[in-house]
Amino acid sequence: MPKRLALQLIVSLTIIVVIVVGMSSYINVKTQEKQLLDSIILGADQLSRGITSATWYSMLDDRREAAYQVMEKIAEKQGINRIRIFNREGRVMFSTNPAESNRQYGKEFDACSLCHSTLPPKVNVEVPSRARIFRGADGTRKLAMVTPIYNEPACSRAECHAHPPEMKVLGVLDVDLDLDQIDSELTGIKIRGVGFTLTAIVAIGLFIVFFTKRFVDVPIRRLIEGTRAVSQMQLDHPIEIHSSEELSALAQSFNVMRERLKEAMTELNELNQGLETKVRERTDQLQVAHRKLIQADRLASLGQLAASVAHEINNPISGVLNLSMLMQRILKDTGIPAERLPEFRKYLSQVAAETSRAGRIVADLLAFSRRSKPAASEADLNRVVDTTLSLVDHKLRLINIEIEKHLAEGLPSIVCDAPQIQQVVINLVLNAAESMSGKPKGKVIIRTARTADGVLLEVEDNGEGIQPENLSRIFDPFFTTKEEGKGVGLGLAVVYGIVKSHGGDVEVSSEPKAGTIFRVTLPLVSEESSPERGLSQLGQRA
Known part of the structure; x- marks a missing residue:
């Protein structure tokens, strides 16, 4: 069954039309056939009665030859196949076919069984029951009409007859008629019925197709096109x-829905435009507030920086002031007394140490505040690590720190500012060394490796580790967990700034009392890159 509604209607209605018209034609043909057969049966009965009447006087006068001649003459007419007379015992007394004369038939014979099918035998049989249709030896259809020959009073009282009055039926007259003409007419009726049926089916089918297309398919297609247009807004x-x-x-309801949807979309667009305007206004307000907040945060950071730097620098300056006062007391007009020269030299070395401490604080502050663009050039990370470790190796040995290196071979070059990367290595190594102060034996492991899109530098220690609540703040400027006087919290902030300016990233993982690992990733330089191009790229990221 097709899925389209129009085709379903066409197929369904066509099937109904075929059934109705076919049944109507079949019934019409059968009705005409019955009427034609009834007419021929009536005509055969009238013929049989006419033969009986024509031979009645001859039979009454016992002039059988004259009666037989009349029947033979009638049998010569077109359409009459055979005329026979049976007596009550089933013997053929006369037949237009001489070969059948005196032939004996039983009661089961067609001409006899009409009356002898019941006991006692029937006397009066209606016309339809006395007619039978069969096929002859040549295959054509025949109509046989059996007409009883009654023992009328004129026969029973005649001197030549010996039939008693109580004998009702003397025999039967059997007339066979050819149905060739009738069959031809029936064939014509059937052909005309089939032709009418086919013509009616085709005409009604075309009518169904036209009106289904016109009144169902076209409107539905318009509805479908309308829904598709709505789906596409x-x-x-x-x-x-x-x-x-x-x-x-339905179309009117759809149009109403479309108009309401259009109004709703218009209102929604107006609301969206109004909302976008309010969002822009609110965004501008938030940007203004954000700038003010950043300015306030900068002022707060500046205050924190000033307080921290003032506190850190005040300690060595106070020490230098006290030591200078002591040295001033030792110094006489004649010079430095010989017995107090070692003490003077001690104070002088302490002044130098405190002054150097103040210088380191200022240098860290300058390194953090400058944030200059890297001076990019190609460099070997392994060589930078080796050079850096040679600078701090002696200091680490003095505090009993062991250095272990695992540098990957064939590490590709990177575009970087080598002194700044060296500063990163120094800060990470010294930060690791400081975390192991107080341990009998500390170890710092340095690794380099190749990654998918860059190089990796790892610095691992077995120090005290970092508390989980401090991991998110270790790269913040001025954040430190060291004792007062041992740092201002700028070392890791400087590391973070340098790595970010090179387009890299720095991560940290730590377990308290187990140690800490810093992982620095830096981008590779491609084969097409040049130092100038690397400088441009790093300058954009800085």
Whole structure:
């Protein structure tokens, strides 16, 4: 069964039409056939009665030859195949076919069984029951009409007859008629019925197709096109259908829905525009507030920086002031007394140490505040690590720190500012060494490796580790967990700034009392890159 509604209607209605017209034609043909057969049966009965009447006087006068001649003459007429007379015992007393004369038939014979099918035998048989249709030896259909020959009073009282009055039936007259002409007419009726049926089916089918297309398929297609237009938000195309009241009402309802949707979309667009305007206004307000907040945060950071730097620098300056006062007391007009020269030299070395401490604080502050663009050039990370470790190796040995290196071979070059990367290595190594102060034997492991899109530098220690609550703050400027006087919290902040300016990243993982690992990733330089191009790229990221 097709899925389209129009085709379903066409197929369904066509099937109904075929069934109705076919049944109508069949019934019409059968009715005409019955009427024609009834007419021929009536004519055969009238013929039989006419033969009986024509031979009645001859039979009454016992002039059988004259009666037989009359029947032979009638049998010569067109359409009459055979005339026979049976007596009550089933013997053929006369037949237009001489070969059948005096032939004996039983009661089960067709001409006899009409009356002898019951006991006692029937006397009066209606016309339809006395007719039978069969096929002859040549294959054509025949109509046989059996007419009883009654023992009328004129026969029973005749001197030549010996039939008693109580004998009702003396025999039967059997007339066989050819049905060739009738069959030809029936064939014509059937052919005309089939032709009419086919013509009616084709005409009605075309009518169904036309009206289904006109009043069902076309309106439905318009509805489908309308729904597709709505699904594509084309709301300016109304649907016009006038084929039927129901589909027109459906189209009208759809148009109402389309208009309401259009109004809703218009309102929604207006609301969106209004909302976008408010969002822009609110965004501008938030940007202004954000700038003010950043300015306030900068002022707060500046205050924190000033307080921290003032506190850190005040300690060595106070020490230098006290030591200078002591040295001033030792110094006489004649010079430095010989017995107090070692003490003077001690104070002088302490002044130098405190002054150097103040210088380191200022240098860290300058390194953090400058944040200059890297001076990019190609460099070997392994060589940078080796050079850096040679600078701090002696200091680490003095505090009993062991250095273990695992540098990957064939590490590709990177575009970087080698002194800044060296500063990163120094800060990470010294930070690791400081975390192991107080341990009898500390170890710092340095690894380099190749990654998918860069190089990796790892610095691992077995120090005290970092508490989980401090991991998110270790790269913040001025954040430190060291004792007062041992740092201002700028070392890791400097590391973070340098790595970010090179387009890299730095991560940290730590377990308290187990140690810490810092992982620095830096981008590779491609084969097409040049130092100038690397400088441009790093400058954009800085």
